[in-house]
Amino acid sequence: MDEVRWLLVGAGDIAGRRVAPALVTAARSRLVAVCDIDRGRAAALAARHGVDAVYADFGQALAESEVDAVYLATPQSTHIELSLQVLAAGRHLLCEKPLGLNSAECLRLLAAARNSDRVTSCSNYRRLSEQCKLTDAMLKRGDIGPLVGGWGIYSTPFYNPGNAPITQATGKSRIKELGYYLIDIVQNFFGMPESVVAQTGQLHPETMNDVEELATVVLKFPGGAIFTILFNCITQGTRHEMEFFGEKGRIQWLEWPPHGNGPVIRITRAGTETFPVHTDENYHLPMIEDYVDSLLAGRTPVCTLESATKTEIITDAIFRSITSGRVEPVQWRGEA
Numbered sequence: 001m002d003e004v005r006w007l008l009v010g011a012g013d014i015a016g017r018r019v020a021p022a023l024v025t026a027a028r029s030r031l032v033a034v035c036d037i038d039r040g041r042a043a044a045l046a047a048r049h050g051v052d053a054v055y056a057d058f059g060q061a062l063a064e065s066e067v068d069a070v071y072l073a074t075p076q077s078t079h080i081e082l083s084l085q086v087l088a089a090g091r092h093l094l095c096e097k098p099l100g101l102n103s104a105e106c107l108r109l110l111a112a113a114r115n116s117d118r119v120t121s122c123s124n125y126r127r128l129s130e131q132c133k134l135t136d137a138m139l140k141r142g143d144i145g146p147l148v149g150g151w152g153i154y155s156t157p158f159y160n161p162g163n164a165p166i167t168q169a170t171g172k173s174r175i176k177e178l179g180y181y182l183i184d185i186v187q188n189f190f191g192m193p194e195s196v197v198a199q200t201g202q203l204h205p206e207t208m209n210d211v212e213e214l215a216t217v218v219l220k221f222p223g224g225a226i227f228t229i230l231f232n233c234i235t236q237g238t239r240h241e242m243e244f245f246g247e248k249g250r251i252q253w254l255e256w257p258p259h260g261n262g263p264v265i266r267i268t269r270a271g272t273e274t275f276p277v278h279t280d281e282n283y284h285l286p287m288i289e290d291y292v293d294s295l296l297a298g299r300t301p302v303c304t305l306e307s308a309t310k311t312e313i314i315t316d317a318i319f320r321s322i323t324s325g326r327v328e329p330v331q332w333r334g335e336a
Contacts, residue, residue, distance in 0.1 A: 003028045004292045007065045007091075009058060009082065010073035011036035011045040014096070018284040019073050024049050026288045028296060033065035058082065062089045069119075069295065072096055076176075080105045083120075087112050092119045094291055098180045099308040101169075103316045106309040113305050121291050121301045122308035126181045127188065128286035130277035131256045134264050135244065139189060143266060144246030147190055148225050152182045155232040155239040156259075168319075174233045175200075175215055176315055182242070184311045186219065186227050189244065192310060193219040193227075193330045198321040217318055220327075257283040 006023045008015060011034055023031040033053035036042035043054045055061035062070070062085065069092035072082055080100045086093045093113075099122045100106040113120040126132060138144065156178070175198075187193070196219050200212035215231040240259040244251045248268055255262030257279050264275045280286060287303060294301040313332050321328040 005067045007033040007067040009035045011041045015073040022284040022288040035061040094121045103312040106312045119295045124303045125287040129279040145248035150244040151228045152242040196317045197327045
C-alpha cells in the first residue's frame with residue numbers, strides 16, 4: 001500500500017470545514033467516497049472535493065467502496081456500533097471524539113480493536129498541535145521537573161450549529177464534548193488520576209436541557225499531583241488556556257487550537273522564555289498525516305482508542321461525582 005483511500009462517513013460541520021480538506025490535502029491520502037444519511041449533503045461535500053462515490057447507506061458504502069480506512073464523523077451516539085461494523089468489514093478506523101456515550105461501550109470497542117489487526121484511532125487533533133508536541137518534549141527533557149499539578153480553562157459562548165437536542169443522553173454534555181481534549185491531554189501528561197471531584201451549575205435549562213453550563217473538575221493523581229479544569233459555556237468570547245506545574249517551573253499555553261495559535265511559555269528560575277509555535281490552520285491535518293503515516297509504516301498513531309477510552313472512564317467518574325457530591329474513584333485496570 002502506497003496511499004490510504006478513505007471513506008468519510010458524516011458530512012456535517014466539522015467534516016466539511018476540516019476533515020474532508022485534511023483527507024484530501026494530506027500526503028499519501030485520497031478521499032474516494034462520502035456517506036451521509038442525507039444524500040444531498042453527502043453529494044455536495046463530495047462535489048467540492050472531486051469525489052464521485054456518494055452513499056446514503058452505511059452498509060452499502062462499506063461493502064461497495066474500495067477503501068482502506070473509514071473516518072467516522074457522525075453523532076457520538078452512533079460511534080461505537082458504526083466502529084464495530086468498520087472493524088468487522090476489515091477496514092482501518094479513525095473515529096471522531098468523544099469515542100462513545102460511556103466507558104462501558106468504549107471498552108467493548110477497545111476489546112474488538114485489540115482482537116483486530118486494523119489500525120484504530122480516535123480524533124484528538126490537539127495532541128498533534130505544535131503547542132502540545134513542544135510541551136511533551138520539554139516534559140520528557142525534565143525542563144520543569146516532575147509534574148505536580150496545573151489548571152485548564154475552557155470558556156466559550158453557546159455553540160450548537162446543528163440545533164440538536166443538548167442532553168446528556170445524547171452525549172452532548174459540555175464536559176464530554178469540550179472537556180474531552182483537556183482530559184485526554186492531562187491524562188497523557190500525568191497518567192490516570194486516582195480520583196475526581198466535580199460540581200456543576202445550570203442557569204438556562206430552557207436552552208441547555210439537562211446539561212451543565214458551568215463546571216469545576218478536580219483530578220487527583222497518585223503521588224499527590226492535582227489538576228483543575230474550569231468550564232464556562234455561556235460567556236462572551238473564548239478563553240482556552242492550560243498551565244502545567246513542575247517542581248522546577250511552569251509551562252503555559254495562553255492560546256491553542258482551535259481558538260488561537262499562540263506560543264508556549266516556559267517559566268523557571270532562569271527566567272521566562274517564549275517559544276513561538278504555529279499549528280496548521282486546518283487543525284485536523286497533522287492528525288490525519290500522523291494516522292496515514294502510522295498505517296503505512298506499521299506503527300501506532302499518536303491518538304489511540306486506549307487513550308480515548310481512558311478519557312471516557314475519567315468522564316464517567318466526573319459524572320458520578322456530580323451526582324453523588326463526593327470524591328469518586330477512577331477505575332482503570334487496563335481492561336477491555
